[in-house]
Amino acid sequence: MVGRKAASFVIILLLAMTGWAFGRISHFYWPTPRVLPGVVLAPAGAGLEGLTREGFDELLAHWPRKVALQLEDQTWEAAPEDFNFRIDRELTWQRACLAGRARMAAALLGRSVTILEPVVEFDEQAFATWQESLASQVYLRPKNASLGPDGQLILAKEGRRLDLAKAKALILTAWLGRGPVTLALPVEKLAPQTTLGDLEPFRGGCKLVSYQTPLGPSDPNRVHNIALAAQAVSGVILPPGGQFSFNQTVGPRVKELGFKEAPELIQYRLVPGIGGGICQVSSTLYNAVLLAGLPITERHNHSRPPKYVGLGRDATVVYPGKDFAFVNDTDQSLLLVAQLDSDRLEVALVGQKPLAEQVSLAMEILEEIPFTEEEIFDPTLGLAQQEVVEEGSIGLRVRLWRTFHREDGPVRRELVGDDLYPPVARRVRKALP
Numbered sequence: 001m002v003g004r005k006a007a008s009f010v011i012i013l014l015l016a017m018t019g020w021a022f023g024r025i026s027h028f029y030w031p032t033p034r035v036l037p038g039v040v041l042a043p044a045g046a047g048l049e050g051l052t053r054e055g056f057d058e059l060l061a062h063w064p065r066k067v068a069l070q071l072e073d074q075t076w077e078a079a080p081e082d083f084n085f086r087i088d089r090e091l092t093w094q095r096a097c098l099a100g101r102a103r104m105a106a107a108l109l110g111r112s113v114t115i116l117e118p119v120v121e122f123d124e125q126a127f128a129t130w131q132e133s134l135a136s137q138v139y140l141r142p143k144n145a146s147l148g149p150d151g152q153l154i155l156a157k158e159g160r161r162l163d164l165a166k167a168k169a170l171i172l173t174a175w176l177g178r179g180p181v182t183l184a185l186p187v188e189k190l191a192p193q194t195t196l197g198d199l200e201p202f203r204g205g206c207k208l209v210s211y212q213t214p215l216g217p218s219d220p221n222r223v224h225n226i227a228l229a230a231q232a233v234s235g236v237i238l239p240p241g242g243q244f245s246f247n248q249t250v251g252p253r254v255k256e257l258g259f260k261e262a263p264e265l266i267q268y269r270l271v272p273g274i275g276g277g278i279c280q281v282s283s284t285l286y287n288a289v290l291l292a293g294l295p296i297t298e299r300h301n302h303s304r305p306p307k308y309v310g311l312g313r314d315a316t317v318v319y320p321g322k323d324f325a326f327v328n329d330t331d332q333s334l335l336l337v338a339q340l341d342s343d344r345l346e347v348a349l350v351g352q353k354p355l356a357e358q359v360s361l362a363m364e365i366l367e368e369i370p371f372t373e374e375e376i377f378d379p380t381l382g383l384a385q386q387e388v389v390e391e392g393s394i395g396l397r398v399r400l401w402r403t404f405h406r407e408d409g410p411v412r413r414e415l416v417g418d419d420l421y422p423p424v425a426r427r428v429r430k431a432l433p
Contacts, residue, residue, distance in 0.1 A: 039099045041092075042115045044177030048096050056093055060118075063087060064175035069167075071138060071185040080175045083130070085122035087176075092118045118176060127168075135162040135256040138187060141228060144194035144235025147337050147350060153199060156235070159190035161256070194235040201352060202335050208355050210348035211287040213280055213308040215340075222262035222277035225253075226345060229278040230338035233285060233347070237335050238328040243297070244336075246282050246317050246324040253278065253319050265302055265316070269390075279316050280308055281338065282324045284347045286315035289326050290416065292334075292349050293359045293404060298325040301419040304393065312363045312400035312419050330355070357404045357411065369395030371423040381431040392426030 035048040035056065046059060064080035064087070080086075099114045142159030166186040174183055215223060232250045253259045253275025262276030279302070286299060287309065302316045315324040328334050335350040371392035381387070400416040 035096045035099075038113050039096055040113050040115055041096070042117050042176075042178075043173045046177070048116070051096075053093055056096065057089060060087055060089055060092070063177045065177065065181060067171060067174040068182045069134075069171075069185050070182060071187065074137075076134060076137075076185075078171050078175075080122070083122045083127045085120065085175060088119040088121060092116070095119065120172075120176075131162075131164055131168065132255050134167075135164060136258055136260075138162040138185060139256060139258045140190075141231055141258060142190040142192040143231060144192045145196045145199050146194070146235035147199070147202065147335070149339060153196060153203075154235075156192040156195050158192065160187045161190060162186070163188050164256070192235070194237055198237055199335070201333065202350055205335075205350050205352045206354060208334070208349045208351045209288050209291040209359075210346055211284055211291060212344050212346045213284045213287075214344050215280075215342075216308065218277070219262050221260040223340075224260050225262055225275050225277040226280055227340050228258055229275075229281040230340050230345060230347075233281060233336055234338040235336070237333055239333045240328060240331055242328045242333075244326050244328070246285070246315075247319050248323075250278065250281075250317075251319075265304060265306070275319075279306070279314070280345060281347070282317045283309045283314045284345050285336070285338070286324060287313055288347045288349055290361060290402060291359050292355065293357055293402070294326050295329055296326050296416070298323050299417065300324075301417065301421065303422065304424065305396070305421050310363060311365070311396065311421075312398045312417055313361070357406055360403045360405065361416075362401045362403065364399050364401070365396060366399055366418075367395075367397040369397070369423045371395070372425045374425040374427045376427060376429045377432050378429045379432050381429065383431050385431055387429040389427040389429050390424070393424045395423030396421045 033052055035051045037049045039048045040046065041048055041059075044063065048056065048059075051059065064085050066077060066079045069076040069078055096116055099116050139161045140157075140159045143154075143157035145156040146154045148154050163186040170183055170186065174181065215226070218226075229250050233246075236244065236249060238244055251257055253273075255274060259275040259278075261272050261274055263270040264273040264276035264279070266273065283306065286296075289296065290313070299315045300317075300322045301312070302314050305311050306314050316322060317324050330351070332351050332353060337348045337350055339346045339348075371394055373392065376389065397418070397420050399418050401413055402416045403410050403413045405411065
């Protein structure tokens with residue numbers, strides 16, 4: 001009798017345990033019209049326990065939201081609708097329900113809650129383009145300490161740039177409800193390369209050489225780029241044996257670093273490009289370096305002679321491929337000073353004592369290459385009609401010589417460059433023959 005009662009008790013216990021287990025499984029894994037306990041929606045930190053689909057949609061109706069971005073006295077608005085930012089409510093709801101039913105496993109692993117990331121969609125390319133524009137407005141290049149036109153000291157200034165990754169994370173998080181609707185833009189501080197103390201050896205020094213080029217009638221963005229590149233060059237100190245690289249000093253020509261779109265010479269033609277105009281800085285510096293007698297380690301001529309400098313005396317730069325570079329082979333440190341005013345750019349080299357030798361430059365034209373005519377047939381033109389699309393220009397092959405002089409006369413002559421400026425075809429649009 002006792003054995004029969006014990007068996008019955010075991011059967012009842014097994015049935016109860018089976019029912020309990022079935023109930024728990026149903027509780028966690030069967031479809032439910034509500035979110036189960038322990039699910040929190042990130043990044044807003046909102047608990048979803050007990051929400052129905054209707055309540056879930058009502059909660060998400062408050063997001064995304066516009067946020068304001070502040071830096072000092074400037075404010076920008078980041079509106080999610082400008083980038084088609086949206087929360088995929090259906091998929092996020094399904095994940096919320098699954099997260100609740102899976103909480104038993106999470107509890108076994110010692111997790112008190114399940115953090116659910118909402119499923120979002122947005123136009124990442126449009127957002128990246130907007131961030132690029134924002135970064136260009138935020139960027140300030142650090143300003144080296146330097147010397148003014150009359151030898152006065154110019155104080156160094158700290159620069160800044162936008163932390164793109166941190167800014168993106170802050171904006172996306174704020175759109176989804178966490179934190180204030182007004183954010184401080186995250187920026188990185190940029191230290192100047194040259195401080196006032198570094199200039200101490202040059203106080204009372206002398207301008208060794210200088211060279212000027214005219215700005216002429218220039219696009220405002222072009223002048224902006226020239227000023228930005230000149231600021232990067234000015235204040236650079238080269239110790240004896242020091243090497244200078246224009247590309248390393250000025251950096252990439254991108255909007256995030258403040259450069260703007262302006263005409264630049266590419267394959268014989270002026271086309272819009274970010275950083276257009278900075279070749280005038282490299283060319284002006286090139287001429288000052290030539291007159292200082294320093295060795296040139298890399299330099300390239302343009303495809304067409306620029307108007308602001310003579311034949312064979314230009315130096316084109318393309319980041320990161322074509323650079324202008326030279327070495328300070330003197331026994332003294334050299335300070336580079338670049339100054340821009342309304343109609344000219346001047347680059348000078350300052351030292352503590354005069355150079356032992358003076359330099360003169362001479363250019364010779366080796367060859368003139370005639371241009372050809374290129375016909376473009378256009379069926380929209382009448383029989384007698386034609387239109388000159390581009391005037392041709394002859395090609396030139398030139399050499400530049402540098403002669404070193406002392407008080408008693410010239411001491412040596414060297415070939416600096418042998419440059420080819422290819423001819424550019426005359427292009428004429430004509431009627432069909």
